Amino acid sequence: MVVGELTQERDLVILGGGPAGYTAAIRASQLGRNVTLIEQAQLGGLCLNKGCIPSKVVAHAADIKQQMNHISALGFSFNPTHDFSQLVEYRERTIRQLRTGVEALCQANAIEILHGTASFLADDRIGVELGHQFDTYRFTDVVIATGSHSIEQDSPSILNAEQLYQLTELPERLVIIGQDYIAVEAAMSFQALGTSVTLIADDFQLDSSINKELRRLLKKQKIQLVSGTVTAIEAEEAVTVTVVKQGQETTWSAPFLFQSLPRVPHTLELGLERIGVTVAEDGTIPVDPFGQTNRPHIYAIGDVTPGPAIATRAIHEAKRTAEHLSGQLADATVPYYPTIIRSLPPIVSIGLTEQAATDAGYSIRTGQFPLNANGTTMIEAGSGFIKVISDATTNLLLGVHMMGEGAVDLAGTFAQALEMAAKEEDVRFPIMPHPSRSEAWTEAVESLIGHAIHLSPRQQDVLTKS
Incomplete structure (x- = not known):
């Protein structure tokens, strides 16, 4: 590792280039702050590169597939086939185009982009490591927007949310454990494209009318809906899930299992403990209504703070905190965050x-x-x-x-x-x-x-x- 000779001075530093980070960077730049954004991977974060956007590409393809009967009813005659490899190419092209757009916006707003892994050296100083290079920066204010990630299992057959949407071949069968929007979207999308899906879920935690209709639609779309308690998951060549309900045990097998689990905030590697920033037991950072931590010039937004791990919240908090840090009268009211499921x-x-x-x-x-x-x-x-x-x-x-x-x-x-x-x-x-x-x-x-x-x-x- 080569250590930079001097500590460089910066105004506002933002850690993380996902929806929270790049939104905060652009809004703060619009309001006159000199912004440096540090990202260890690709701009757009997991949302753009491995989560929100890839999943919605698959959901869009599934929607088109489901519309085929209606298209025939309108008088169009054809015999469509689906090539999943072409969908993969379309997915990757869409991601590249959107990421290029974010990069161009950052450049147009005079935002300095640094690549590398950041960690705090002091409460006003941060180090950035990229390969053998290590540079240090002293900042006036910093915003932590490092996001979160899904838990990764040891078995290649047990997928998390990001891995599911990186598949390059359509699985013949898929078992899904989960009752959130990610699980429902995945079940309907993959079933529509030709995968045989088993969904293990009890309560979808939506309005009673939606819950009732959702169960009817899952049955209509030939998705096997299983309720009960998962007691065992075995992963060898295939994955076998054991479910118990009212004393009855059933097993469900497939080449892949997707389990929708709570996300883990990216905070443990930042060195927050050495500068006295409070971190909760679950890894989130408690903040005030403007995103301020217990250290006055250190802020946190998005998935690293308590609340739903959704892009809409991250984007809203990014604008609010950037405006507050730029001397604006930011509104600290918590808005209504809609639950959106791109089901069918x-x-x-x-x-x-x-x-x-x-x-x-x-x-x-x-x-x-x-x-x-x-x-x-x-x-x-x-x-x-x-x-x-x-x-x-x-x-x-x-x-x-x-x-x-x-x-x-x-x-x-x-x-x-x-x-x-x-x-x-x-x-x-x-x-x-x-x-x-x-x-x-x-x-x-x-x-x-x-x-x-x-x-x-x-x-x-x-x-x-x-």
């Missing part, structure tokens, strides 16, 4: 579920509008519903839950309504384009009081309740 069809859940609203003591009413009563959804041969939960006393919207085509696009509209503390009348009043799925959003709210135009009174009595 996609699912969005934001705000309170019906059960959570009841448990919180609200007097509620619920409205639900089936998408098969919506013109655009019928044209596109879609399905699903939008469910709305409101406070029966104040008419304040408490939660929105949707399963169906267009759910991801409407998620922002739902979030904006909840953030603005919208009441039922605030959604009923604006004029939506016709035909469009946005009309279903309006009618779901109208159904709260039995005023949905495209539902009969009997249907509204069945689908709504106070």
Whole structure:
């Protein structure tokens, strides 16, 4: 190792070039800070290179595959085949293009990029190691945005979330353990592309209406849904999972097992203990509403802090902390983070579920509008519903839950309504384009009081309740 002769002076240093890191770097640069971003691997982080983007490429391909019957119904005749190796090439090309875009944005915003592994030498000094080179930098402020990673198993047959989406061949069979959005997406995507999938899950922790419909769809898509307690996992040439339910033992085997486990924050190698930064038992860094640690000039954002390990939170916190560090009046309010599942069809859940609203003591009413009563959804041969939960006393919207085509696009509209503390009348009043799925959003709210135009009174009595 060659040690740099001098400690170099820097203004704002950001550790990590994932969604949290590069977003914070760009926003801080926009607001006048001189920014140095340090990344040990590739810009974009695990999200862009091995997680969010690769998984959504596979989900997109699965969606296209599922649309084939509808395309035939529209009069197109062809006999499609699927080449997984071409999908792999498309996946890698998409990742490269997006990563190049991030690199160009950093350059355009005059952000200095350093590659290497960073660790704290003092509370105002950091070392960066790259091969035999070791340089030291003194900073004014630092933001830790090093993200998280999935647990890696010893067996090549047991995959984590990143490894699953690095496969270069489509597995014939796949066992999945998990009930979060990653497990559901993977199950439906790989099944649609031709893999035989067994999903071991008990409760999807979504609104009751979504849970019920999700189970029906898994059965319709011929995904084997297994509930119970996993008591053993054996990995040899294939993986065998033993599940016990009500005293009955079953085993499920496949060439690969994907187990969706909690992510591990990248904090242990930073040397935080030597500079007195508080780290919780789970490896996360406690912070105040602006991302400040117990050391005034050291901040942390995204997956390294307590909270959901999702890119939307990382990006929001990055902007907030960068604005705070640049002297702006940043808003420390915690926003609504939607749960988004790019299943077939996609699912969005934001705000309170019906059960959570009841448990919180609200007097509620619920409205639900089936998408098969919506013109655009019928044209596109879609399905699903939008469910709305409101406070029966104040008419304040408490939660929105949707399963169906267009759910991801409407998620922002739902979030904006909840953030603005919208009441039922605030959604009923604006004029939506016709035909469009946005009309279903309006009618779901109208159904709260039995005023949905495209539902009969009997249907509204069945689908709504106070």
